[in-house]
Each structure stands twice: as structure tokens, then as C-alpha cells.
Amino acid sequence: MKYSMKSTNSRHRYESELEKIRQASRWRFLRAWDGAGGVFTQGGTCYLNFSSNDYLNLSGDPALKAAVVDAVAEQGCGATASRLMSGNLTIHEALERALADLTGQEGALVFPSGYQANVGVLTSLAGPDDMIFSDALNHASIIDGARLSKASIQVYRHNDVAHLESLLRSIGLRRAVAGVSPVHSSSPAQHRIIVTDSVFSMDGDLAPLKELAALAARYDAVLVVDEAHAIGIWGEGGGLCRHLGIRPDVTIGTLGKALGSGGGFAACDGPYRDLLINRARSFIYSTGVSPMNAAAALAAVEAIVSRKSLGPTLLRRARQFQSMLADHGIDVAPGETQIIPIAVGDDAQVMTLAKSLLEAGLIATGIRPPTVPEGTARLRLSVTLAHDDTTLEKAAGILARVLVE
Numbered sequence: 001m002k003y004s005m006k007s008t009n010s011r012h013r014y015e016s017e018l019e020k021i022r023q024a025s026r027w028r029f030l031r032a033w034d035g036a037g038g039v040f041t042q043g044g045t046c047y048l049n050f051s052s053n054d055y056l057n058l059s060g061d062p063a064l065k066a067a068v069v070d071a072v073a074e075q076g077c078g079a080t081a082s083r084l085m086s087g088n089l090t091i092h093e094a095l096e097r098a099l100a101d102l103t104g105q106e107g108a109l110v111f112p113s114g115y116q117a118n119v120g121v122l123t124s125l126a127g128p129d130d131m132i133f134s135d136a137l138n139h140a141s142i143i144d145g146a147r148l149s150k151a152s153i154q155v156y157r158h159n160d161v162a163h164l165e166s167l168l169r170s171i172g173l174r175r176a177v178a179g180v181s182p183v184h185s186s187s188p189a190q191h192r193i194i195v196t197d198s199v200f201s202m203d204g205d206l207a208p209l210k211e212l213a214a215l216a217a218r219y220d221a222v223l224v225v226d227e228a229h230a231i232g233i234w235g236e237g238g239g240l241c242r243h244l245g246i247r248p249d250v251t252i253g254t255l256g257k258a259l260g261s262g263g264g265f266a267a268c269d270g271p272y273r274d275l276l277i278n279r280a281r282s283f284i285y286s287t288g289v290s291p292m293n294a295a296a297a298l299a300a301v302e303a304i305v306s307r308k309s310l311g312p313t314l315l316r317r318a319r320q321f322q323s324m325l326a327d328h329g330i331d332v333a334p335g336e337t338q339i340i341p342i343a344v345g346d347d348a349q350v351m352t353l354a355k356s357l358l359e360a361g362l363i364a365t366g367i368r369p370p371t372v373p374e375g376t377a378r379l380r381l382s383v384t385l386a387h388d389d390t391t392l393e394k395a396a397g398i399l400a401r402v403l404v405e
């Protein structure tokens with residue numbers, strides 16, 4: 001095919017920008033897989049997939065597949081319009097009821113993705129007069145939502161409650177806050193929003209949610225918790241907040257990880273839900289999640305509610321894998337979740353290791369900046385319920401050969 005020569009100069013400039021990305025060992029590319037499960041065969045090689053977020057192995061579950069078939073028969077393949085046009089389907093509302101009950105919130109609103117949920121929530125809650133307090137290791141969708149809101153953003157050191165409190169103390173509200181003197185206020189905010197992942201996506205550690213909830217109450221801040229990596233696993237499936245008996249103002253979640261489907265949601269009280277329906281551009285101006293995805297997610301919630309052992313079993317297996325790694329002499333930090341990072345540091349080195357692991361049949365993605373801070377490249381391993389004892393043992397053996405020997 002012949003392309004027009006019109007943009008040749010621009011194209012060359014983009015090519016040289018791409019070359020710089022490659023030289024910096026930051027090159028990203030797509031690889032096509034025949035399967036997405038925890039273990040699958042492609043081209044005669046059996047791959048152990050430790051990069052999947054299908055934590056509960058529900059994506060291929062017969063109950064989800066059957067629900068999708070029924071939904072397609074009844075409502076077709078697509079929502080066909082934005083929810084506010086004619087795309088609001090009964091299956092969306094049934095899923096929202098189930099997600100609200102699961103998380104212990106009054107209501108829920110399903111978004112086309114978790115990314116869009118975070119962007120929609122933060123841009124609806126905050127504007128130029130407001131202040132967002134965000135953990136340094138929050139997910140990119142939280143960072144993007146905060147930036148798009150045009151609020152002032154205060155990034156507190158990762159899980160550092162004292163740092164967060166010092167920032168909250170130094171920035172008063174426009175109205176008086178009980179027990180807190182606004183004397184040091186530099187630029188008072190109309191609303192204050194504290195936002196955090198509950199389980200951090202690249203480190204697998206837990207946010208100090210009890211302390212954050214106490215600070216939110218004390219400083220009259222709205223608490224938003226992204227439970228993307230905790231829904232389905234902690235708190236009988238409702239997430240880490242539910243496990244700890246905390247009800248944040250807004251719970252964010254994705255349908256694309258433990259729920260084995262695709263889409264996202266915000267669970268919250270009615271007025272917040274109304275605010276999202278009226279303000280969240282990522283909700284208003286996007287086609288509703290497909291009936292297929294909604295049906296699969298609803299079946300996943302039902303599976304999680306009826307099979308209470310899924311989450312605890314996953315966490316037990318992850319600890320089992322961690323001790324297998326330690327037995328093989330692999331240095332892993334103590335962890336509490338299904339996400340197990342192996343620190344490497346150097347970008348080029350992490351990609352070389354990921355390639356060697358792949359050649360040995362283990363999918364373990366190398367994670368580099370800007371996904372993680374500079375100098376902290378790592379292999380991110382995630383254990384799922386598709387990994388039985390033999391798979392875990394095999395994976396630990398491959399990692400030992402590539403990393404230690």
C-alpha cells in the first residue's frame with residue numbers, strides 16, 4: 001500500500017522518538033496468545049501464566065460461559081448505546097445490585113472499564129477548587145483521573161499516614177472542620193478527597209485503610225478506595241474494606257480481574273451515584289458494558305458469594321508459592337496477597353529475565369517505569385486458582401533455574 005508523503009517529517013520524528021524508547025529499554029510490544037488461562041499450550045509449548053489477573057480462574061468457568069450464552073440470546077452482543085441513551089439494560093442494573101451487596105455499599109454504577117471508573121469518579125468528585133490526596137504508588141487510572149479533574153494534587157509517600165496527615169493539616173477546608181485549625185491553610189479547598197489502592201497492583205502490599213478512614217473522618221475528606229486487586233478475594237469477596245469493616249465513600253472495582261469479565265464499577269451511596277451519572281464523562285459518553293460482560297460478571301459475583309472458600313484458598317496458595325520460592329533461594333519480600341513481585345532494578349535486565357523465563361515456558365511480565373518508579377523494575381508474578389501444586393512447583397523450579405543458577 002502507498003501512503004501519502006504529506007506527513008513524512010512528522011513520521012520521521014515519531015520514529016526517532018520510538019527509537020529513543022527502544023534504546024532506553026522501555027520498548028513495549030504486543031504478543032498474541034491462543035489462551036488466557038493460568039496454564040495453556042501454544043505452538044506445542046505449555047505455558048504457565050503468572051501474569052494473569054484472572055485470580056479466581058473464573059474467566060473460563062462453565063457458570064460464566066452459560067450466563068454469557070443466555071445473555072447473548074436475550075439481549076444481543078452489545079449495549080448498542082450509552083447507558084443514558086438506550087443502552088441501560090436490565091442486566092446492568094442486576095449486576096449493580098449484586099456489586100452493591102457484595103461491597104456493602106448502598107448502590108453501584110457499572111462503567112465500561114475500571115480505568116474509566118477511576119477517571120469518572122475523580123473528575124466528578126473534584127474540580128479546580130478541590131484537593132486530591134493520592135498515594136505515591138496509586139494506579140495510573142487514579143493518577144490520570146486526578147490530573148483530568150484539575151484539582152490540586154498532593155501525593156503522599158506510599159502508605160505513609162503521618163505524611164498524609166501533615167498534608168491534610170496544612171491545607172484547610174473553606175468551611176470549618178471540627179477539631180482542626182485551618183490557621184496554616186495556604187489555599188483552602190472546597191472538597192478534599194483521599195484516594196488509594198487497597199491492594200497495590202505492582203507491589204501486592206496493603207493500604208493502611210483503618211488509619212486512612214480515621215483521617216478521612218477527622219479531616220472531613222471523602223475516601224475513595226480502589227479495590228481492583230481485592231474484590232473477590234478479601235472480605236468474602238467484597239474487598240479489603242469489607243474485610244476490615246470499613247465503608248469508604250466510594251469503592252472502585254474492575255470486572256476484568258477476579259470477576260473474569262471486563263468493565264469496571266463504582267459502589268457508593270445514592271447521591272454519589274447520581275453525581276456520577278450526571279458528571280462522569282467517561283460514563284456518559286461511552287457505550288454501556290456489553291450484556292456478555294455484565295452477565296459474566298454477575299455470574300462471577302454469584303460464584304464468589306456461593307463458593308466462599310475461593311479467596312482464602314487463593315491467598316493460601318500464594319503463601320505456599322512464596323515459601324517454594326524461598327526454598328529455591330529466590331529473594332521475595334514477605335507478602336499478604338496473590339501479587340508477588342521479584343525485585344530486579346534495571347530495566348534491560350528485567351526484560352532479559354522475562355524473555356528467558358518465557359523461553360522456559362513461564363509468563364512473568366517485566367514491569368518497568370513509568371508503571372513503577374525509576375530503578376525499581378521487577379518481575380510481577382500473580383498466583384491464580386488455575387495454578388495447582390504441580391504448577392506452582394514447576395514455576396518455582398523455572399524461576400530458580402533462570403534467576404539463581
Ligand SMILES: Cc1ncc(COP(=O)(O)O)c(C=O)c1O
Binds near residue numbers: 115116228254255256
Ligand atoms: C488498581 C487498578 N485500578 C484500576 C485498573 C483498571 O481496571 P480495568 O482494567 O478494568 O480498566 C487496574 C487495572 O490494571 C488496576 O490495577
